[in-house]
Structures are given as structure tokens and as C-alpha cells.
Amino acid sequence: MTETKPPQDDCYDCRNAGEELDAFVRGELPIEAAGRMQEHLHRCRHCDDVARFEQAFRDRLKRAGTKVECPEALRRKVQDLLARARDDA
């Protein structure tokens, strides 16, 4: 553990991860890229948070059906869940 800098500084993958995250949570990423992403998420708390958020958000959307009247409220709920998950970790 020599990392003292914020992950964004150090971790070139963050940019890629940001770009590929959408495809990743949709399960559309090629297996190789998905593996790389997963590895990155293990190392990078920042991207892991984002991925969790996206995944939880998508999951909620799926459960709510295709018609979502109030994404803002959903988003807040997911953020709340995310905050609690972070407390657990």
C-alpha cells in the first residue's frame, strides 16, 4: 500500500471505467472488458461507488417497470442505500 493519492490521480482506468460503466451495468461489456472493470472496482473505491449506484439505480428501474414517473425520488433512495452500504463497509 503505497497509494496516498486520490485514485483519480493515479489510476488511468478511472476514465475508461467511467466510459464503460454504463455498458458494464447493462451487461453489455465484452467479457474481457468486464473482467478489467471488475478488477478496477475492487481497487477503486470511487468507481465502485459509482458502479453500485448505477447498478442499484438500474435494478430499481427494472423493478419499477419501464415507466418511471419520478426518477429523482428514486435516485435519492438509491443514494441513501449507497450511503448505508458505505457505512457497512
Ligand SMILES: [Zn+2]
Ligand atoms: Zn477508478
